[in-house]
Amino acid sequence: MDEPRWLDEREARVWQAYLAVNRELHSALERQLVRDSGLSNADYALLVPLSEAADGVVRSRELGALVGWERSRLSHQIGRMEKRGLVAREECAEDARGSMVRLTPAGRAAIESVAPSHVETVRRYVFDGLSVEEADVLDRVFRRVLDRIATDG
Amino acid sequence: MDEPRWLDEREARVWQAYLAVNRELHSALERQLVRDSGLSNADYALLVPLSEAADGVVRSRELGALVGWERSRLSHQIGRMEKRGLVAREECAEDARGSMVRLTPAGRAAIESVAPSHVETVRRYVFDGLSVEEADVLDRVFRRVLDRIATDG
DNA sequence: CAACGATTGATGACGCGTCAACATCTTGCT
DNA sequence: AGCAAGATGTTGACGCGTCATCAATCGTTG
Numbered sequence: 001m002d003e004p005r006w007l008d009e010r011e012a013r014v015w016q017a018y019l020a021v022n023r024e025l026h027s028a029l030e031r032q033l034v035r036d037s038g039l040s041n042a043d044y045a046l047l048v049p050l051s052e053a054a055d056g057v058v059r060s061r062e063l064g065a066l067v068g069w070e071r072s073r074l075s076h077q078i079g080r081m082e083k084r085g086l087v088a089r090e091e092c093a094e095d096a097r098g099s100m101v102r103l104t105p106a107g108r109a110a111i112e113s114v115a116p117s118h119v120e121t122v123r124r125y126v127f128d129g130l131s132v133e134e135a136d137v138l139d140r141v142f143r144r145v146l147d148r149i150a151t152d153g
Numbered sequence: 154m155d156e157p158r159w160l161d162e163r164e165a166r167v168w169q170a171y172l173a174v175n176r177e178l179h180s181a182l183e184r185q186l187v188r189d190s191g192l193s194n195a196d197y198a199l200l201v202p203l204s205e206a207a208d209g210v211v212r213s214r215e216l217g218a219l220v221g222w223e224r225s226r227l228s229h230q231i232g233r234m235e236k237r238g239l240v241a242r243e244e245c246a247e248d249a250r251g252s253m254v255r256l257t258p259a260g261r262a263a264i265e266s267v268a269p270s271h272v273e274t275v276r277r278y279v280f281d282g283l284s285v286e287e288a289d290v291l292d293r294v295f296r297r298v299l300d301r302i303a304t305d306g
Numbered sequence: 307c308a309a310c311g312a313t314t315g316a317t318g319a320c321g322c323g324t325c326a327a328c329a330t331c332t333t334g335c336t
Numbered sequence: 337a338g339c340a341a342g343a344t345g346t347t348g349a350c351g352c353g354t355c356a357t358c359a360a361t362c363g364t365t366g
Contacts, residue, residue: 004269011280014288017295022175023221024302027354042322061344068176073323075346080321097331097344116157127164129297135167137290142170144282149177180324195352214314226353228316233351250314250361 025125032121037114042077043086044118047103047111050087056103059092063101086110178278185274190267195230196239197271200256200264203240209256212245216254239263 007015026041033039039047049066050056058066064074078101081087086107092098130138160168179194186192192200202219203209211219217227231254234240239260245251283291 004272005276006272007275007280010285010288010292014292014295015275015279017292017299020221021295021298022179024299026175028302030354040321068173070324071343071345072325072347076321076323079346092344095332095344097329099345119157119159122160122168123158125301126168126298127160129301130294132163134290134294135163137287138294139163139167139170141283141287141291142167142174145174145279146170146177148278148282149181183324193351223354224313224315225317225355229351229353232316245314248314248362250359252315 028125029118029121033114033118036117037110039110039114043081044111044114046074046077046081046101047086047107050101050103051108051111053103056108057090057100060099060101081107181278182271182274186267186271189270190263192263192267196234197264197267199227199230199234199254200239200260203254203256204261204264206256209261210243210253213252213254234260 030041033041033044045067046063049063050058060071060074060078064071067074069077078087078089082089085104088102088104090100090102092100127135183194186194186197198220199216202216203211213224213227213231217224220227222230231240231242235242238257241255241257243253243255245253280288
């Protein structure tokens with residue numbers, strides 16, 4: 001095996017900072033959500049597209065595409081949320097394999113009550129300290145990374 | 154409640170891109186690690202500081218500080234790794250409450266075998282497409298976010 | 307020194323996430 | 337029409353992560 005190209009000092013610092021941001025931001029947001037509404041990050045991620053859909057009904061396949069989740073993950077999460085009355089499963093008229101997910105009144109109430117404070121938290125931790133130029137760099141870099149992963153090269 | 158300051162279009166795009174990078178990068182790295190070595194991201198995170206320590210022994214408390222994990226998470230992960238023979242727990246001489254974590258030969262072999270390809274993967278997805286200027290912006294932004302979370306403001 | 311509060315770590319319960327396996331249904335090909 | 341291949345969703349097992357709780361030990365202070 002060739003001599004590996006280890007990360008240099010600058011790269012290692014950036015990488016560690018990225019991992020730390022992941023960890024800290026995820027848990028800070030989760031704590032805020034749970035404290036203010038009993039919702040988790042996963043709940044919130046699904047409730048957003050559901051609350052934006054006409055009638056609050058989205059086909060499972062479509063919901064998965066909207067949040068970028070695999071079928072199994074989605075199915076498990078919907079199951080947990082169904083138990084708590086946040087969503088309901090219904091049969092899909094056009095495709096008997098499919099499954100429709102409906103936002104319940106309780107689910108809508110939950111996301112509407114917590115969305116403002118959640119966005120405020122994201123703002124406080126991230127966007128209030130971010131210049132337009134920095135936001136542009138982040139956007140470019142993130143999209144480039146996604147491209148590189150998608151094309152697997 | 155005041156009118157919430159929703160994210161504008163640019164901010165929402167950046168935020169969605171960040172969430173997507175999180176998701177995709179985490180799972181791409183996990184897949185590579187599991188495929189090439191049977192290690193998970195969590196295993197790898199602990200094996201790095203252990204392999205860098207003198208004699209491969211680190212006190213649990215210290216290990217937690219090095220990776221930024223809470224005690225419970227660390228204890229569970231060490232338990233899982235102990236079952237697979239990657240690390241061993243030992244008593245702590247200086248502090249009877251404490252616990253020392255020792256890297257086993259199998260653990261050292263595992264990380265040494267996969268580290269080069271793991272770093273190569275991180276490079277391919279992230280750093281090979283990153284200019285020095287961009288890396289500097291990321292570093293600044295990530296540290297600022299960490300500060301803002303730490304000071305909880 | 308005794309008592310109290312803080313630190314360290316382990317544990318059980320439970321939610322989150324992935325993989326492999328499965329059942330069901332649709333689609334397209336012949 | 338009939339069949340093979342693919343799409344859709346669910347399930348069970350298991351690893352990951354957090355919270356609450358507990359036990360043991362340390363350190364400080366009266």
